[in-house]
Amino acid sequence: MKVLLMGNPNVGKSVIFSRLTGVRVITSNYPGTTVSYTHGQMKVGDEQAEVIDVPGTYTLEPTSEAEEVARQMLETGDVVINVVNATNLERNLYLTLQLLEQKIPMVVALNMWDDTRHQGIDIDLDKLREMVGVPVVPTVATTGEGIKELVESLPKAVSPDTPVRTHDERWAAVGGIIEQVQRVSHRHHTWRERLSDATVRPISGGLIALVVLAASFIVVRFIGESLIGYVFDPLFNNLWLPVLDRLSDLLGGGGFLHTVLIGSLINGNIDFVQSFGLLSSGLYVPFAMVLPYIVSFYLILGLLEDTGYLPRLAVLMDTVMHRVGLHGYAIIPTLLGFGCNVPAVMATRILESKRERFIAATLISIAVPCAALQAMIFGLVGARGWQYVAMVYGTLFAVWIVLGIIMRLAVRGFTPELLIEIPPYRLPPWRTSLQKLWMRTYGFLKEALPLILGAIFVINILHSLGVFEAIANFTAPVVTGIFGLPKEAVTAIAIGFLRKDVAVGMLAPLALTSGQLVVGSVVLSMFFPCVATFVVLLRELGLLNLLKSVAIMILSALVVGGLLNLIL
Amino acid sequence: MPVKSLGQLRAGESGKIIRIEGGHGIINRLAALDIRPGRNIRKLSSSFIRGPVTIEVNRAQVAIGFGMASRIIVEAGNTSP
Numbered sequence: 253m254k255v256l257l258m259g260n261p262n263v264g265k266s267v268i269f270s271r272l273t274g275v276r277v278i279t280s281n282y283p284g285t286t287v288s289y290t291h292g293q294m295k296v297g298d299e300q301a302e303v304i305d306v307p308g309t310y311t312l313e314p315t316s317e318a319e320e321v322a323r324q325m326l327e328t329g330d331v332v333i334n335v336v337n338a339t340n341l342e343r344n345l346y347l348t349l350q351l352l353e354q355k356i357p358m359v360v361a362l363n364m365w366d367d368t369r370h371q372g373i374d375i376d377l378d379k380l381r382e383m384v385g386v387p388v389v390p391t392v393a394t395t396g397e398g399i400k401e402l403v404e405s406l407p408k409a410v411s412p413d414t415p416v417r418t419h420d421e422r423w424a425a426v427g428g429i430i431e432q433v434q435r436v437s438h439r440h441h442t443w444r445e446r447l448s449d450a451t452v453r454p455i456s457g458g459l460i461a462l463v464v465l466a467a468s469f470i471v472v473r474f475i476g477e478s479l480i481g482y483v484f485d486p487l488f489n490n491l492w493l494p495v496l497d498r499l500s501d502l503l504g505g506g507g508f509l510h511t512v513l514i515g516s517l518i519n520g521n522i523d524f525v526q527s528f529g530l531l532s533s534g535l536y537v538p539f540a541m542v543l544p545y546i547v548s549f550y551l552i553l554g555l556l557e558d559t560g561y562l563p564r565l566a567v568l569m570d571t572v573m574h575r576v577g578l579h580g581y582a583i584i585p586t587l588l589g590f591g592c593n594v595p596a597v598m599a600t601r602i603l604e605s606k607r608e609r610f611i612a613a614t615l616i617s618i619a620v621p622c623a624a625l626q627a628m629i630f631g632l633v634g635a636r637g638w639q640y641v642a643m644v645y646g647t648l649f650a651v652w653i654v655l656g657i658i659m660r661l662a663v664r665g666f667t668p669e670l671l672i673e674i675p676p677y678r679l680p681p682w683r684t685s686l687q688k689l690w691m692r693t694y695g696f697l698k699e700a701l702p703l704i705l706g707a708i709f710v711i712n713i714l715h716s717l718g719v720f721e722a723i724a725n726f727t728a729p730v731v732t733g734i735f736g737l738p739k740e741a742v743t744a745i746a747i748g749f750l751r752k753d754v755a756v757g758m759l760a761p762l763a764l765t766s767g768q769l770v771v772g773s774v775v776l777s778m779f780f781p782c783v784a785t786f787v788v789l790l791r792e793l794g795l796l797n798l799l800k801s802v803a804i805m806i807l808s809a810l811v812v813g814g815l816l817n818l819i820l
Numbered sequence: 821m822p823v824k825s826l827g828q829l830r831a832g833e834s835g836k837i838i839r840i841e842g843g844h845g846i847i848n849r850l851a852a853l854d855i856r857p858g859r860n861i862r863k864l865s866s867s868f869i870r871g872p873v874t875i876e877v878n879r880a881q882v883a884i885g886f887g888m889a890s891r892i893i894v895e896a897g898n899t900s901p
Contacts, residue, residue, distance in 0.1 A: 294889050312853035343854040371879075420849070436879075448881065452874050453831075453865045567883040570869040580872065669885025670872050671849060676881075779833065 253301040254328060255294070255406070258351065258569050259335035260344050261308030262675050264363045266290070267393035267684060268335055270306040276691050278595075278781060279684055280557035282584065283308060283676050284602035296406045303331070310343075326351075332358040333402070338375060338390065339367045339676075341434055345426045348384065351406045353416050357409035358386045361402050365390035370803045372437040380433045385412030394401065394681040406471065444677040451564045452674070461568050470551045475548035476627070484540035488524060496531060511544070512712050519760070525632070526761040533757060534708045537628070538701050542753050543693070545627035549591055550692045558680035558688075562587070562670055570670050576604070576656025577611045577663065579670045585612055589620035591692070593785040596620065597792055607665030611656065613793060614801045617781040619652035621752075624700065628756035629773050636766040641820075644773045651778065651812055655804070699784065701753065707750040711743070711758070734810060735771055736817035738762055748776045749783055767820030771813055778809035821897040826863065826873055827890035834862040835894035842891045850892070854878050861894065 257265045257272075261283030270277055273292025279285060306325055315319040326332070334351055336344040351358060368375060383389045389406040391398035417425060450456045496514060500522060503510040514522060515529030524536035555560055562584050570580030582603055589596030593616055600612045621629065633640045634820040660667075715721050720743045724731075728739040735741070740762055748755035759772045780802065781789060790798045829835060837859045841845050850856065855877055859865040870886040884892070 311848070313848060313852075340878070342878055343880065346852075346854075384853060419848075423851075423856070424885055449864055452883070454871070455865045457865075563883070567872050567874060568867070570883075570885070580883075669888045670883055671853065671885065671888060672883050673853060674874065674881040674883055 253296060253299055253331045255280070255296070255301050255303045256306055256325060256329035256332045257303065257335060258306050258322065258326070258332055258342075258347075259308060260310055260347060261339060262673065263308065263335045263337040264393040265308065265335045266305055267636045268333070268361060268363065268399070268402075269303060270389065270684075270790075271393060271396055271399045273303050276687060277305065278688055278691065280332065280554075280562075281674050281678050282557065282563050283559040283675070284581075284584075284599075285557075287598055287601040294403070296403065301331075301406075309347070311347060312354070314345060324783040326354055326356065329356060330504045331406060332356050333361055333406075334358055335361045338362045338365050338416070338505070339371055339373060341373075341375065342426055342430045344427060345384075349414070349417070349422050350423055352386070352412065352414040353691070354385070354434050355411050355414075357411045359402070359405045359409045360386055360388045361385060361393075361394055361398070362388055362390045365398065366392045376435075380429070384413070384430045386410055388633045392683060406438055408735075409627060448564070449472060449719050450679055452567050453707045454568070457564065457568050459596065463635050464565075466766075468556065472545070472548045472552050473630070475551065476545040476630070478542035479547065480540060480639075484544060485504070488536055488540050492535070493522065493524075499531070508716065511716065512709065515712075515757055516761075525757065528708060529706055537753060537757050538697070538704045541631050541757075542624045542627045542700070543696070545630070546591075546623050546696045547689070547693055549623045550689050553587065553591060554685050554688050555680055556587070558678065558685050560675045560677045561776075565669070566672065567674070574667070575660070576615065576653065577660030577667055578615075578656070579667055581609065581670060581672055586616060586620060589616040590623060590626070592622045592624075592696070593617060593620065593781060594788050597785060600792065605665055607663050608667050610793060610797055610801070613789060614659065614804055615652055615656055617654065617785055617789065617801065618778050618805050619648045621648065621777045622782075624696075624751070624753040625777060628753045632756060632760055633769055633773055634702065636769060640766050640770050643770045644777075645787055647770075647774050647812065647816060648777060651808060655808055659804075689737045692709070700753075702755055703751050703784075707747055707754045710750070711747060711754075714743075730810075734814045734817065735775055737768055737772055737775075741772055744772065745776065745779055749780050749786075752776055752782050770820060771816045774816060775809050776812040778805060778812060780805060821896075823893060823895050823897050825890045826861075826875065826884070826892040826894055827866075827886055829863045829894060830864050830898060833896055834860065835896040836860050837892060838895050839893045840891060841893060844889060848889065850884075851887070853882050854880070855882065855884075855892065864867055 257269050259265050266277045266279040266286050271752050274292045277290050286307045292303045294301050294303050296390045306322055309319045309322040312323050321446050331352055334348050361515035387408050389398055389402045389405050391402055430730045452458050500514050513529050513531050515527030515532050518526050522532055524532055528531055566580035567585050573580050585596045585599035596616050597613045600609045603609050628643055724739040724742050731737050731742045732739050744755045744758035755776050837857050839857055859877055862876045864876055866873045872885050873889040874883045883897045
């Protein structure tokens with residue numbers, strides 16, 4: 253049996269999916285969090301059923317690609333759980349009636365049921381069941397209320413005889429149901445609504461946005477630095493270093509195995525940043541340099557996502573984003589990109605046109621450094637002074653704007669106007685917010701750790717075979733001539749294809765000037781995406797557009813790196 | 821009562837949508853969000869330089885690009901959404 257979870261965007265389908273299947277998925281408080289289909293298993297009675305979390309859709313009329321796909325999906329399902337936002341019944345029922353017309357057995361989950369009470373909405377459940385003709389179960393997905401009843405209602409799913417209606421007839425039918433089922437009592441403006449108004453008005457909203465973004469940056473840095481300074485550095489220096497010192501002695505302080513495991517000794521000592529062995533830098537970089545920032549970044553991003561602030565930021569940024577050929581909602585994939593470019597490129601699916609998706613994906617790959625890369629920039633460039641970090645960020649921001657304007661003028665196609673629903677503010681549901689943080693942190697370790705160790709292993713092998721030297725001599729005109737970097741820096745650029753954090757780490761032993769370090773960091777950020785992003789770009793853009801995108805990346809990295817070299 | 825576009829309506833003003841000037845595409849996109857003729861709406865905010873307009877419609881908040889908002893014609897008046 254195949255169960256489809258369908259409903260309007262941002263009604264809580266993914267939270268219900270998680271409750272039904274135990275499969276953890278990323279959930280947030282903005283429309284369009286789920287961009288691909290997630291599968292899971294659940295038990296209905298004695299039967300094993302497949303559950304599919306379908307991305308949200310307002311209608312089955314194919315007005316967008318997502319809706320077209322949702323419609324195709326429907327033909328493969330056996331039962332639909334139509335998730336409905338109880339605080340916005342009228343608009344949600346339109347899709348409910350459309351689904352009923354498809355003659356597929358259905359139950360309705362009336363989600364966010366707890367919110368109806370304090371919003372002064374009274375829904376007559378029995379009447380609603382009678383008029384819709386299918387089981388209706390009130391649920392509060394975030395607390396789990398009603399989930400058991402929802403599962404029990406599944407065998408009772410039916411497909412009542414429903415006439416196929418036109419647009420207007422359907423809205424009239426919805427109106428008829430609402431008239432009989434729903435009573436709304438007058439209520440006062442709540443503090444959340446006042447805050448909501450203030451955050452989208454241009455002046456107050458702009459100020460609030462500046463404060464929110466600045467505070468986010470400061471808090472991310474504070475938490476990240478504290479984790480490094482008080483937790484990870486002491487752990488590595490006091491517990492791990494003595495172990496490695498012993499191992500180094502045992503291995504005789506040199507030789508192939510020593511190089512692979514411990515790396516090279518810097519002034520006779522193991523240096524976690526510069527030694528570049530599997531057990532030294534291979535563990536220190538991911539755990540003590542990158543992980544702290546992954547945790548702090550995703551903690552803050554999760555808060556922004558779950559409170560419902562991001563769609564408001566999208567409204568405020570709309571005018572600016574149109575300058576670079578996007579509309580305001582593209583700020584969401586962009587912000588995700590500061591964590592990791594892979595989910596960010598996937599999230600560009602919330603943008604309607606091909607042109608927008610191309611521009612957004614390219615800009616993210618070039619000018620939005622992921623958390624791992626940023627952590628290394630903080631660590632290495634920050635050690636030379638924060639003005640150099642500011643130079644890196646300032647350059648990338650300028651690239652984002654200039655390249656965006658060029659693409660707006662050069663890329664054919666259109667950018668539709670912003671049209672989004674702004675969800676009410678919510679207090680983050682702590683359980684799901686923390687679960688999301690854990691999923692993302694674990695995801696980083698699972699995906700990145702093998703690649704980081706693999707990259708360091710490969711580096712050591714290639715080094716000992718002399719391959720890098722050959723490449724370095726071959727590419728010296730570009731690397732030295734254009735970027736003003738020592739020719740060995742090419743190895744970092746090449747390794748950047750595997751992991752950008754390791755690549756920045758490879759600049760550490762090169763004894764670069766601060767200016768060279770800025771050039772190196774910027775070039776590494778802009779040149780090719782890492783292999784994981786590369787794969788997603790290929791899937792999302794297609795081969796031809798991927799090639800165009802990569803051409804833009806290489807060209808702009810050469811130009812910007814060269815210019816920076818001249819200036820610095 | 822004065823008839824104007826959603827773009828011209830002032831923040832805080834309410835009105836009733838009387839028509840949407842545009843083809844099927846825009847009418848369907850808006851209708852999916854319950855923005856259709858006959859609906860009472862309240863404008864919550866507008867932005868400078870032709871930025872998006874936010875409205876309250878049937879207890880939900882929606883942000884609409886300025887161009888699209890200019891094609892939504894409302895009868896301004898004291899109708900609460």
